[in-house]
Amino acid sequence: MKLLANAIHGPGGSLSLPESDEASSDLAMLIEGETSGAPLDDVLARFGRSRSTYYEKLRRFRERGLEGLIAQPSGPRGQWRRPLEVVRHIVRTRLRAPERSAAEIAEELGSLGHEVSVRSVERTLSQFGLTRSRRERAT
Numbered sequence: 001m002k003l004l005a006n007a008i009h010g011p012g013g014s015l016s017l018p019e020s021d022e023a024s025s026d027l028a029m030l031i032e033g034e035t036s037g038a039p040l041d042d043v044l045a046r047f048g049r050s051r052s053t054y055y056e057k058l059r060r061f062r063e064r065g066l067e068g069l070i071a072q073p074s075g076p077r078g079q080w081r082r083p084l085e086v087v088r089h090i091v092r093t094r095l096r097a098p099e100r101s102a103a104e105i106a107e108e109l110g111s112l113g114h115e116v117s118v119r120s121v122e123r124t125l126s127q128f129g130l131t132r133s134r135r136e137r138a139t
Contacts, residue, residue: 008032023069026057034058082124086114090121094130 008015008028017024029047033040033054044054060068086109093105102121109116125131 022071023066026069027061027066029054030058030061082116082120083114086116087124089114090124091128091130094125094128098132 006017006019006025006028008017008031017028019025025047029043029049032038032046033043036043040051040054044051049057057069062068089109089112090105093100093108102125103118106116106118106121109121122131
């Protein structure tokens with residue numbers, strides 16, 4: 001009998017899993033990998049997973065249970081926002097002193113107690129259309 005990767009198999013039968021449910025498939029893989037006695041390479045081949053993925057999933061399952069198997073989006077949890085006071089300072093500084101660089105503005109903000117990266121200052125200036133061309137920066 002051919003075993004399907006999208007099912008949990010036991011001595012009393014099988015439990016089919018939805019093909020689109022990655023967490024269920026991961027759980028089935030971990031159950032089989034940890035309890036079946038089958039060579040791990042065979043289990044991984046059946047589920048189409050690498051050894052590193054298997055151990056990462058196992059670690060997350062041991063740390064957080066089923067919740068650890070649910071796919072989490074990578075990257076920031078939400079949009080990072082610069083405080084309005086910081087945005088106002090960046091815009092006001094560029095309008096009053098167009099020759100000041102993003103690095104100088106970021107340094108000034110740091111001395112005022114606002115740790116802002118140069119890239120954040122550049123992004124803010126760009127959002128407000130206050131960037132300078134290379135020619136303007138050279139003069």
